[in-house]
Amino acid sequence: MDNNDYLIKALALNERVRVYIVRNTDVANTARIKHDLWPSAASVLGKTMAIGLMMGAMLKGDEALTIKIDGNGPIGTVVVDANDLGEVRGYTERSHVNFTNKFGLDDVSTLGYNGYIDVIKDLHLKDLFTSTIPLQTGDLAKDFTYYFTVSEQTPSVCSLGAKVDTDNKVLVCGGLIIQLLPNAIEDDIVYIESKLDLLKNMSKLLLDYKDLEDILKLVFDKDYIVLQKQDVCFKCNCSKEHFLEGLATLPKKDIEEMIEKDGGAEVVCHYCANRYNYTKEELEGLLKRRQ
Numbered sequence: 674m675d676n677n678d679y680l681i682k683a684l685a686l687n688e689r690v691r692v693y694i695v696r697n698t699d700v701a702n703t704a705r706i707k708h709d710l711w712p713s714a715a716s717v718l719g720k721t722m723a724i725g726l727m728m729g730a731m732l733k734g735d736e737a738l739t740i741k742i743d744g745n746g747p748i749g750t751v752v753v754d755a756n757d758l759g760e761v762r763g764y765t766e767r768s769h770v771n772f773t774n775k776f777g778l779d780d781v782s783t784l785g786y787n788g789y790i791d792v793i794k795d796l797h798l799k800d801l802f803t804s805t806i807p808l809q810t811g812d813l814a815k816d817f818t819y820y821f822t823v824s825e826q827t828p829s830v831c832s833l834g835a836k837v838d839t840d841n842k843v844l845v846c847g848g849l850i851i852q853l854l855p856n857a858i859e860d861d862i863v864y865i866e867s868k869l870d871l872l873k874n875m876s877k878l879l880l881d882y883k884d885l886e887d888i889l890k891l892v893f894d895k896d897y898i899v900l901q902k903q904d905v906c907f908k909c910n911c912s913k914e915h916f917l918e919g920l921a922t923l924p925k926k927d928i929e930e931m932i933e934k935d936g937g938a939e940v941v942c943h944y945c946a947n948r949y950n951y952t953k954e955e956l957e958g959l960l961k962r963r964q
């Protein structure tokens with residue numbers, strides 16, 4: 674699979690608005706394969722990863738964020754981690770979920786709308802920075818528009834799109850965020866509002882225009898400046914050593930039970946579904962370390 678996924682960060686309307694646009698089709702497909710996601714689950718996770726990647730691009734070096742959404746719907750909790758390097762990983766509590774309506778995949782029935790969005794930022798300060806908002810509609814684009822406006826005091830427009838084929842393959846996934854900067858004027862709002870109909874069908878835009886910059890041209894004509902182009906990918910930083918440290922924190926009797934009953938242990942990473950196996954000897958090593 675060659676990677677066509679990337680993100681553009683730009684300024685537009687005489688530098689009075691900031692724009693993020695991402696195509697993360699391959700990222701969504703990677704997640705779909707790793708987690709065996711059914712179509713509407715792939716749509717919800719793919720779109721949440723698009724948001725995560727764009728919010729990751731808002732961070733400064735080394736910072737990271739986690740988005741946790743629980744709408745009390747059939748998919749359960751959706752979790753996405755992203756950073757400013759264009760790396761993202763994510764999973765859903767349940768993967769075999771698929772709802773459609775007359776418009777196509779039904780994100781709202783999949784996710785539910787009775788719950789919360791948590792955004793947890795690791796800004797390398799003493800504490801993590803968490804903001805929580807009640808889920809408004811279950812439509813991720815609308816809910817994150819609300820999140821940016823209320824939680825981050827940044828009036829924003831957010832559009833997301835995903836299309837999944839009958840064989841579950843993600844055909845396209847991505848999104849766009851336009852944010853008003855403090856120097857924005859009334860005309861900018863009017864201008865952006867005049868483009869909302871065009872922006873609404875994000876999956877069509879992403880299918881029609883292979884080059885994300887063509888979408889910027891379509892929306893802002895020549896009135897934009899690209900600040901950054903960045904490749905994006907699904908990446909999990911888990912490792913055998915990492916999970917061994919996790920096992921080391923378990924009560925002694927639990928480790929002994931794994932040794933006696935199972936003759937070892939297997940740990941599955943939630944984020945990337947990788948499996949790590951630990952031998953009896955490796956577990957015994959943990960017990961020895963404690964003495």
Ligand SMILES: [Zn+2]
Pocket residue numbers: 909910911912942943944945946947
């Ligand atoms: Zn992993």
